[in-house]
Amino acid sequence: MPGRHHWQHRFRENVSRWTLPREIILDLLSRSSRHMSAKEIYGALYALYPGLGLTTVYRTLELLHRLGFVQKVTSGDGPGRYELRGEGEKDHHHHLICTKCGRIIDYRDFVQEELDLIKKTEETLAKKHNFLIQDHNIEFLGLCEKCR
Amino acid sequence: MPGRHHWQHRFRENVSRWTLPREIILDLLSRSSRHMSAKEIYGALYALYPGLGLTTVYRTLELLHRLGFVQKVTSGDGPGRYELRGEGEKDHHHHLICTKCGRIIDYRDFVQEELDLIKKTEETLAKKHNFLIQDHNIEFLGLCEKCR
DNA sequence: TAGATAATGATAATCATTTTCATTAATAAT
DNA sequence: ATTATTAATGAAAATGATTATCATTATCTA
Ligand SMILES: [Mn+2]
Ligand SMILES: [Mn+2]
Ligand SMILES: [Zn+2]
Ligand SMILES: [Zn+2]
Numbered sequence: 001m002p003g004r005h006h007w008q009h010r011f012r013e014n015v016s017r018w019t020l021p022r023e024i025i026l027d028l029l030s031r032s033s034r035h036m037s038a039k040e041i042y043g044a045l046y047a048l049y050p051g052l053g054l055t056t057v058y059r060t061l062e063l064l065h066r067l068g069f070v071q072k073v074t075s076g077d078g079p080g081r082y083e084l085r086g087e088g089e090k091d092h093h094h095h096l097i098c099t100k101c102g103r104i105i106d107y108r109d110f111v112q113e114e115l116d117l118i119k120k121t122e123e124t125l126a127k128k129h130n131f132l133i134q135d136h137n138i139e140f141l142g143l144c145e146k147c148r
Numbered sequence: 149m150p151g152r153h154h155w156q157h158r159f160r161e162n163v164s165r166w167t168l169p170r171e172i173i174l175d176l177l178s179r180s181s182r183h184m185s186a187k188e189i190y191g192a193l194y195a196l197y198p199g200l201g202l203t204t205v206y207r208t209l210e211l212l213h214r215l216g217f218v219q220k221v222t223s224g225d226g227p228g229r230y231e232l233r234g235e236g237e238k239d240h241h242h243h244l245i246c247t248k249c250g251r252i253i254d255y256r257d258f259v260q261e262e263l264d265l266i267k268k269t270e271e272t273l274a275k276k277h278n279f280l281i282q283d284h285n286i287e288f289l290g291l292c293e294k295c296r
Numbered sequence: 297t298a299g300a301t302a303a304t305g306a307t308a309a310t311c312a313t314t315t316t317c318a319t320t321a322a323t324a325a326t
Numbered sequence: 327a328t329t330a331t332t333a334a335t336g337a338a339a340a341t342g343a344t345t346a347t348c349a350t351t352a353t354c355t356a
């Protein structure tokens with residue numbers, strides 16, 4: 001869990017200014033293990049920083065996503081959800097999504113096998129379709145413990 | 149590509165009535181190889197059947213999805229897109245999604261290896277999280293030929 | 297053929313996200 | 327430090343996709 005200075009540095013590298021909204025949003029995301037929507041983030045920070053605007057939350061999340069700091073999960077319907085993306089491959093994971101209540105569960109099983117297959121597939125597809133692959137998602141849909 | 153009677157029969161099984169909107173939407177989907185949004189479907193059918201309502205298109209797609217006849221693709225932003233799901237495993241495929249123009253490309257490479265891994269993962273996860281897995285998605289995100 | 301009710305379609309409502317634009321604040325230059 | 331430059335912010339309105347409402351219509355059952 002990198003601290004302020006780490007982020008501050010990475011922001012400067014990207015010609016982006018280090019601002020209070022950005023700091024508190026990153027701070028919240030690094031303290032939370034959940035997958036939060038823009039409105040949830042806004043709500044959680046509003047008490048601490050009532051001046052914050054929902055628009056800024058959206059803009060900040062989009063920036064963080066563009067810079068690769070944050071992963072966006074779009075589970076069918078409902079708002080987009082965001083989580084910090086860890087540095088190395090240790091954090092690589094995918095999701096189980098409950099189609100009834102929207103719960104999102106992280107899983108990290110068979111990551112190595114997955115990455116092997118993904119890599120092979122990526123290479124083949126990139127060549128075959130002249131497509132520049134930047135990321136991949138895997139998700140399992142179904143009913144969680146409570147909803148089944 | 150199953151015909152009217154096939155669908156009609158499967159609808160009856162599900163206590164759903166066989167109506168004109170349902171017939172023409174299924175017919176369109178089975179003639180199109182694309183991934184169409186509700187509005188695109190509405191637009192394509194409007195000439196033929198001007199009485200059709202966009203609401204009905206949404207409702208029909210949701211029903212088809214719920215019955216498992218149709219697959220929904222939610223590529224980050226933009227409207228949901230729908231495609232008929234083939235009967236057997238011959239049709240099993242996943243997607244390459246261009247994050248710039250939204251283009252969706254089907255791929256069917258390494259399906260067997262994928263299914264092996266998916267199956268193993270599914271079993272493990274279902275047990276570990278007491279989760280009822282009903283479906284899975286794999287998608288590669290990046291830039292298509294035109295957009296890279 | 298008639299009755300029961302599922303399905304439809306117009307409209308309004310909702311929800312998530314984006315755009316606009318005047319104001320503020322962060323950084324660079326002095 | 328002070329100032330100038332311009333990115334970032336936040337309020338408000340706009341947009342886009344989807345869903346809810348409800349009176350009307352069509353399908354299917356008896
Ligand atoms: Mn996660
Ligand atoms: Mn497809
Ligand atoms: Zn659930
Ligand atoms: Zn493209």
